[in-house]
Amino acid sequence: MLQWVAQIVSAALVVAFLVFFVRNVLRAAQVRGLSLSFDFMSQAAGFDLPESPISYTPADSFGRAFLAGLLNTAKVAVVGVVLATIVGTMAALARLSSNWLVARLASVYIESIRNVPLLVQLFFWYFAVYQQLPPVRESIVWPGPIYLSQRGLYTVAPVPTANLLTWLGFVAAGLILAVAAHVVLMRRQMRTGQDTHYALISFLLLVALPAAGWFLVGDPPLLTDEPVLGKFNFTGGLRLTPEFAALLTGLVVYTGAFTAEVVRAGIMAVSRGQFDAARALGLSSGQTLRLVVMPQALRVIIPPLISQYLNLTKNSSLAVAIGYPDVFFVGRTVINQAGRAVPVFAMVMAVYLVASLATSALMNVVNKRIQLVER
Amino acid sequence: MTTTHSAVLRPPAAPGPLEWLRKNLFSTWYNTVLTLLAAWVAVSGVRSILGWVFFTANWSPVAGSLKLFAVGQYPLDQIWRPGAIVLIITLLAGASWRIFGGTVRTFALALALALLVAGLLPVRMNLGLRLWFLANPILTGAGYLAGGLRLVRTRGLAVAWALTFPVTILLLLGFKDSAWLPRVATGVWGGLLLTFLLAVVGITASFPIGVLLALGRRSKLPVVKTMCILFIELVRGVPLVTILFMASIILPLFLPEQIRIDRVLRAMTGMTLFAAAYMAENVRGGLQSIPRGQEEAAKALGLNGFQTMALIVMPQALRAVIPAIVGQFIALFMDTTLAVIVGLVEILAIGRIVLNSRTDWLMLDSEVFLFIAVVFWVFTFSMSYASRRLEAALGVGKR
Amino acid sequence: MVLAMEEIRMKKLSLLVFMLMVLPLVLAACGTAQECPQCPACPECPTCPTCEACPECPKVAAGGQIVAAVKARGKVVCGVHTELLGFGYLDPNGRNVGFDPDFCRATAAAVFGNSEAVEFVPLTAAERGPALQTGEIDLLVRNCTWTSSRDVQWGNFVGVTFYDGQGMMVRKASGDTTLEDLDGATVCVTTGTTTELNLADAFRSRGLSFTAVTFEDTASVYSAYEDGRCDAATSDKSQLAAVRAGFANPDDHVIMDITMSKEPLTPVVPAGDDQWFDIVKLTLYVLINAEELGVNSANVDAMKGDANPSIKRLLGVEGSFGQEDLGLATDFAVNVIKQVGNYGEIYNRYMGPDGLAFELPRGQNELWSDGGLIYAPPLR
Secondary structure, eight states: OHHHHHHHHHHHHHHHHHHHHHHHHHHHHHHTTOOOGGGGGGSSSOOSSSOOOOOOOTTSBHHHHHHHHHHHHHHHHOOOOOOOOHHHHHHHHHHSSOHHHHHHHHHHHHHHTTTSOOHHHHHIIIIIIEEEEEGGGGGGTTTTTTEETTTTTEEEEEETTTTTTHHHHHHHHHHHHHHHHHHHHHHHHHHHHHOHHHHHHHHHHHHHHHHHHHHHSSOOOOEEEEEEEOSSSSSEEEEOOHHHHHHHHHHHHHHHHHHHHHHHHHHHHOOHHHHHHHHHTTOOHHHHHIIHHHHHHHHHHHOOOOOOOOHHHHHGGGGGTTOOOHHHHHHHHHHHHHHHHHHHHHHHHHHHHHHHHHHHHHHHHHHHHHHTHHH | OGGGGGGGSSSSSOOOOHHHHHHHHHHOOOOOHHHHHOOOOOOHHHHHHIIIIIIIIHHHHHHHHHHHHTTTOOGGTTHHHHHHHHHHHHHHHHHHHHHOHHHHHHHHHHHHHHHHHHHHHHSSSOHHHHHHHHHHHHHHHHHHHHHTTTTTTHHHHHHHHHHHHHHHHHHHHHHHTTTSBBBBOGGGHHHHHHHHHHHHHHHHHHHHHHHHHHHHHTTHHHHHHHHHHHHHHHHSSSSHHHHHHHHIIHHHHOTTTTOOOOHHHHHHHHHHHHHHHHHHHHHHHHHHHHHHHHHHHHHHTOOOHHHHHIIIIIHHHHHHHHHHHHHHHHHHHHHGGGGGTOOOOOOOHHHHHTSSGGGTTTTTTTHHHHHHHHHHHHHHHHHHHHHHHHHHTTTTTTO | OSSOOOOOHHHHHHHHHHHHHHHHHHHHHHHHHHHHOOOTTTTTTTTOOSSSGGGGGGOTTTTTTHHHHHHHTEEEEEEOEEEEETTEOOOOTTOOSSSSHHHHHHHHHHHHHHHHHHEEOOOOOOGGHHHHHHOOOOEEOOOOOHHHHHHHHHEEOOOSSEEEEEEEEEGGGGOOGGGGTTTTEEEETTTTTTHHHHHHHHHHTTTEEEEEEESSSHHHHHHHHHOOOOOOOOEEEHHHHHHHHHHHSSGGGGOOSOEEEEEEEEOEEETTTTHHHHHHHHHHHHHHHHHHHHHHTTTTHHHHOOOOOHHHTTSSSSOOSSSSSTOOOTTTTHHHHHHHHHHHHHHHHHSSTTOSOOOOOOOGSBGGGTSBBBBBOOOO
8 A cells, every 4th residue: 555655656756847847848948949849950051070971061951960970979889899899808818818017018008098087088099199190291101002191091992893792692602601611510529529620611711702702703893992192182092080090099998998807807707617627628728718718708798898888889979079070079069050959969868878778788688698508 | 828827826935036037928939929029018108108208298288287277266365275175184084094094094195195295396386385285294194193092983083074075065165245264156166176076976966866776776666666767777878978968058948047056066966867877776786786585584583674774785785885886986086077078177178278378388288188197097096996905805705 | 787677567667657758748738839829918928827927927037137136146147268368268377367258357347346246157169058048147258259040049249349250271381372272171170160160151152172170179179280180270360360379380370361251259148138238238338439538447547537528428527328227337437447448458468469368460350440340339
């Protein structure tokens, strides 16, 4: 009975608060002339974006600018998550290394990076590192050709031709065969205990088939578009801007340090007996790590790793400080230029919320599958 | 690659330096390569950084604006107020050193020593400031002596520390129409002072809210439970910047005209709500770590639901999550830098202000940002050091 | 463990809660929609219970409300820049200084006779509009360009204090002199400003291509430009001049002889209080007329005895120019001039030959009588 009263009271409080809030919103909207509609999203934006994965000019709409920002966020988040995982794992292994100097360096990296605000680090990467590269006329040239300067990294871009589709068939075949070989041979190794070199064989398949296909289809499936130095800058080719590079480096280095601690905790959580047993069975230290330690450590690692990935995505909103046009950056610009704070802000929040909830839902599925292995 | 576990196998006698080198740095060919590579990275990195710090860099914007970095625009004639707060802290640190020892001693000593060195620096400094610096280590000593007295007990000290917080706020804020403690508007609080205040207020105020949210999330009342889950997940799902932006720009648009909330308070509210969602998850982790047996035993002893929670479960749960809360405090301390994006003049904003205050300083951003990074590093590193010691002392995870 | 909705029961409940959340929204929407048309006489107060109650409704910002609030507070709350050299920045002691804060001080001197009765609120570009709309500040003097849409949305624009125009800075070595030379260039610009829009307009209208590199923070824009990230930097000419003076080699950079837009920098007050609007306007007129009449902070007391009736009226010795009607002291101009100086003194304090910030010739900001655009209605 008491519980029902408590329920009703709490529900009433929530409703009362919401009524108060919503009435205020509507009233304020009317009194202050704030428009709550999304109509303006189709108006011309009028401002340029430094970079966009889709074609965008100032004549395009606010909506398209917002979409460009959204895709920029997705780009940096996806690449960042992959790289941060690699960096974090390597740093964790280095910190656990028996080599004293390597372990020390790794812990200096982890401890100094974790203790300095990301925003400060982003400023550092952008202004003290990427802006100190040579000017565009004195670009560093690497084979490829790859041009590296303050304006970013320019390299050849692939341009598809008519043969691309046929060639992609070879790539797909290589991929399927490689996966199949990996599964079949690994099963056999598990069964017979004989080394079937499954990793090597599947890798060869993965490389050889597309390579063969390249020559078999006749004309090359991809042509190259080389960047050309114009009066001010390179035109054409593939471009990686310093803003993107700085944000990515900052996020990867920062999140990598946190990931390293997560991975280390996971490895430490595997009991010593497992290492000893693996060694007694004659596994090399690489095999011990890959076949014995990691599968067990992953169970401990995955949940905190998810929150690190989410943190990386959310932290990408700091791009606003170094001029990378992510969704928060574009959102703020739209608020300034269109004067519609509320609808734009609701959209920005919704983007992050959906990304967060989707990632954690996905990762929960992965997590459940890994946990099932538990005995 | 082997792991540190091999260290346990080491013979009890300490190996000689050569033996140590061979074993830890040059045991195999690839270890030797790694060592040489790492040594090269370390040496060249340190050399270029030191070369820049001592020869290339121009530190005048930092040296010329220390007051701004410390307290922002806090009026010069009232500057004794933040000064007095530091004095209270060093005094209490001294007393805590005597009573708690261990890590607290390290900290009290480090703080006193740092201030003593600052007070003895052979640079031009006004007499009042120099005396203030020197008063700090003296007060630490006095606190240490007072800590030996009978009437100063652990509990009394805890109360004194707890009182420091409201005293700090009152002292900084002052009173309207007061002659000797005039009101200082929050708008002029800035620099490191504001950074600390934002973090401390955020973590302190978020604690009760976080505990309530955690309990609400475990509640059997579906409405309460759903609201708590919604709040926690919504807040955790968005970046802090967006919450700050909302608190500082969107919220005032929607409050009735009669209600005006102070800017700094708005940012603090945003930070508190953000921290509360994370705090709730920390506390929930602690609650989950308490075996059901505890609850059942409490019931068997005839305690009611509230008593069980307040006397049995919560104290154990909170003890288990203290390190996590310290970790969260460190994160929040660093997150205060985001307030710069909504126009609060915390230390990073001061950095930008200083850069823009003279034409010849405009391009010295590396120096200013490095200085800010070092300031943060000093505080957060010592806090995480303390948290590790605390973890060890509490024996979390060892039972 | 996001949204622990493993139980079906929870799903139903969350649906219920969702409906509970949506319901008030619908109710409130209906409520206001029905009430408004019944109260045509009271558009500002759509939520009042009945039309009879309308007259008692608090008006959002009725005449004199801001003045009353300012007087009760004893301070003028003024939104300013803190990171723009010359216009709004901090001195080493943390005092707000610059062309804009000094206008706030002049207003405070007019109302209270004390130029220090000001509370400065540092605002970011994004906060300017909302801060005016919510009435958080009494006065915005933050290097703000007067545009028609801002005039409609934000509040009342008092009068131009500084005529600026958008310029373009390039490296001298490049030899570029016109916008056409900059086809394909990378340009550094501050985001969220009119500058950003003008840049796009100027290039598009000439059919030129460009890449914008945008930052929130002014210092970042010029850091990036000087480092070489951009071929050009664009902003108000006054700002470009300030920044150029701070470069390691100022002579390596030139400000191109083009003006891409009109940038009338203007103080703004919240809408709804004509009395306050007039007080701020009058303060501006006093500053400009004082310079015109040769009255400055050094000679203001001596000038009280001057024979010129215009000066006598300005200093409240004889006659009136409306100050009493606004509730100001008869001789409020004396306080303003003595404590802050006239328009020219404020300008020279920061941007004159020995200015604190940098040197910028007055150009368009000379008095109208000297061939410039600075002009104020006569005080009479």
